[in-house]
Amino acid sequence: MEKVKRRHFRKSVLLFLGICGTIPLVSGCWDRVEINDLAIVTAAAIEKKEDNQIELSIQVFIPKSLSSGGGQGGPGGGGGVPTTLVRSEKGSNISDALSKLQSKIPRKIFWGQCKVFVFGEKVAKEGIKEHLDFLLRHPQPRERAYVYVSKGKAKPILESLPPLETYSGEVMRELTDLHIGMRVTLQNLDEMLTGKSHAAALPLIDILPPGKGEKKLQGIPYIVGAAVLNKDKMTGTMTEKETRGILWLRDEIESYTVTLKPKGEKGEISLNPVSAQVKLVPQIQNKKWKLLVKVNTEGSVIQNGTNMILSSPKALKDAERSYQKEIEKRIEMAFLRTQNKKADIIGLGRDFYRKYPKQFNKIENHWNEIFEEIEVEIDVVAHIRRQGYIDKPAGLPEKEVKDK
Amino acid sequence: MRWGTFLGTTVIVALIILYEWPKMKQNPKKDKMAFFSLLLMGLVLSMFNIQQMSGPTAWIVTFFKPFGEFMEK
Amino acid sequence: MEKGKISSLQMAIMLYPTIVATAILGAPSITAKYALNDLWLSPILAALIGYATVYIAYKLHKLYPKQTVIQFSEQIIGRIPGKILGFLYLFFYIPITGEILRGYGDFIADSFMVNTPIIVIMASMVILCALIVRGGIEVLGRAAELFLPVFIFPICILIILLSADLDFKNIFPILGDGIMPPLKGAIIPGGWFSEFFLIIFLLPFLADMKKGMKYGMVTVFAVMMTLVVVNLIVLFVLGSTTSSKVYPLMNVSRYVSFGEFFEHLESAVMAIWVVGAFVKISVFYYAAALSTAQWLNLSDYRPVVWPIGILIVEFSFWSFPSSMEVSRYDIIAFPFHGILMQTIIPLLLLVIAFVRKRNKGTNTR
Known part of the structure; x- marks a missing residue:
């Protein structure tokens, strides 16, 4: 009897000490932050x-x-x-x-x-x-x-x-x-x-x-x-325009407007939104480092300042051709500008390394010099998919519409 | 010698003895010997500044030095 | 000494977090240091060590059922050499438990509880583990079962939420510098896979011993797949910066941003880590306590649990002045020490045991 009681007492003392010991810990240690x-x-x-x-x-x-400003006067009132x-x-x-x-x-x-x-x-x-x-x-x-x-x-x-x-x-x-x-x-x-x-x-x-x-x-x-x-x-x-070109090369284009001028026309056509898939294909041919840029882009017409009626296949083809030329020009410009800056901000080095690891490792130390001399080839497939709510240019008498 | 750690360990060792002793009274003598000698080891180790002391892990590192050098290359 | 019984499924559930918990947190970046973007191949190569270890351990168990390595090594190589070997095992498992505990403490102190003294973090974990180890293997098995969902669920959630941020191209070039880098990178996870030798401490208590081998192998496979997936996820998100991170999975989980409001998932990693480390430390602690008791021929391992707890905490600081020193140890010593103690020595034991058995067989015939 006595023994059991003593053990019981000892146990409760231990339990008490244990609880006291854990209380400071459960409140979130030393790192409690309100x-x-x-x-x-x-x-x-x-x-x-x-x-x-x-x-x-x-x-x-x-x-x-x-809590004070937002309540009554409305946000930022x-x-x-x-x-x-x-x-x-x-x-x-x-x-x-x-x-x-x-x-x-x-x-x-x-x-x-x-x-x-x-x-x-x-x-x-x-x-x-x-x-x-x-x-x-x-x-x-x-x-x-x-x-x-x-x-x-x-x-x-x-x-x-x-x-x-x-x-x-x-x-x-x-x-x-x-x-x-x-x-x-x-x-x-x-x-x-x-x-x-x-x-x-x-x-x-x-x-x-x-x-x-x-x-x-x-x-x-x-x-x-x-x-x-x-x-x-x-x-x-x-500049902003050059940056856009870089975005094309990095395939980060989103909600973008392209304005183009079809050949032999007076006004301009604007496309928005433009979406694009850009693929950079690094190539090494005869020890020459080349880059093939494959672009697949689509856009919808948002403004048409020309006399063309885009529902006619021929006009659409013309517009698409100048769209393609426009994109080509932009990308080429952007690429040349980056080469002038002597910094591979497109991440081409990585792309080359992924495809040609052995060749790249050899030249890694003077990659910037190689980068400056890379030739670029651009292959654009451009399509105009939609034309918005009107199909003839706005405010143009029927006679002046070119629909051939 | 670090008094704080040593005292802390002593308290913990005391608590462990208090907690464990009633349960192992019937155990053979050998168990009790092992129990106390392990506790004593812990107590002795707590007297040293073990972070800076070369210990078993440091010996193992020295033992595997050739391999270690291979990995650090 | 240990009267509890576990099922082989429980054994698998105990081992899975034991290996994965620490391996998914630190190993990707250490592997990436050597294997670069081939780091996902390393666990596949390293898993071979895991398969071999499980096979060796099971064969040894078949020869000496009901015994652990501490006991049968005395029978295989004689009493005195056996005792010495047993001491080496003690000297392996107790410090390793300490080292794992330190890794746990360092991670928590590094990323969550910057002001909390590390000894408090570690001591509370050891107290918890000591209680569960004292409870015996059945309690340990149940606890592992209970915590498995907490361990696996966050990993799955993390992978799903990250799917928008994965850059699959990071995997190229595959084997850009040949097979050597991933092979060298495999040495470190190899150390982790050698930890499967722990089944030698669990096999004697299986209720269904025949399934032991099967579940062991399945666990190795599951661990391998987990490591491959985690390494790939880390690579796809972090790319070339993987090797510079200390806890890459942590950075990855912070990168989650799902619909601009579901962010900051590091608490999920914290959950994985605390639960995993808890199971891992408990299993190692159990192995350490059991082998100490068997080495000293005690009647029960329970009396030595608490004293070993003190030793574990002390070993977690011994010769480890900084967390850098701990991770350096993980690279330059642990893989070799682990593979030597847990794969190579058991293999030698197995060979000697076989030769002895055969000699005995021919003598009696």
């Missing part, structure tokens, strides 16, 4: 400052603004309360600047929702390798976040208060999701730089100045082209 202790970063910008320092600016979401704030701090690298920034923000900085990273032009020219290391090594930033290079300073882009969206980071993300310019995530960037071509292209953004009557900060960021990176350093830029 959502109202977090400063959620929505966009970040990195810029070069004098004497080898960088400036890190972050755009932090203000949760209060949603009359400008209202800004939904984000921008803070910046200098430091020798991102993490140094970040630790200084933390002392200016009462909540813990959280990167998990940051979908936009902007590199200032100067920083991009000096190399983004060390900054990329932080973004890829730190467990919080997402590989899916978009990366940009700003024309000039990067901070004003975060500071701008766009009228349409809640904050400028969102504007950039939405613009990129429309596939107008390049769309590069952290993962893509890392892949391009570590891959065979050692070059990358990032979308270049600038601020559209505010319209008349709008407040000073209400300019919105927009994509003006692409920045070309050789290794991790920015070496040049491409």
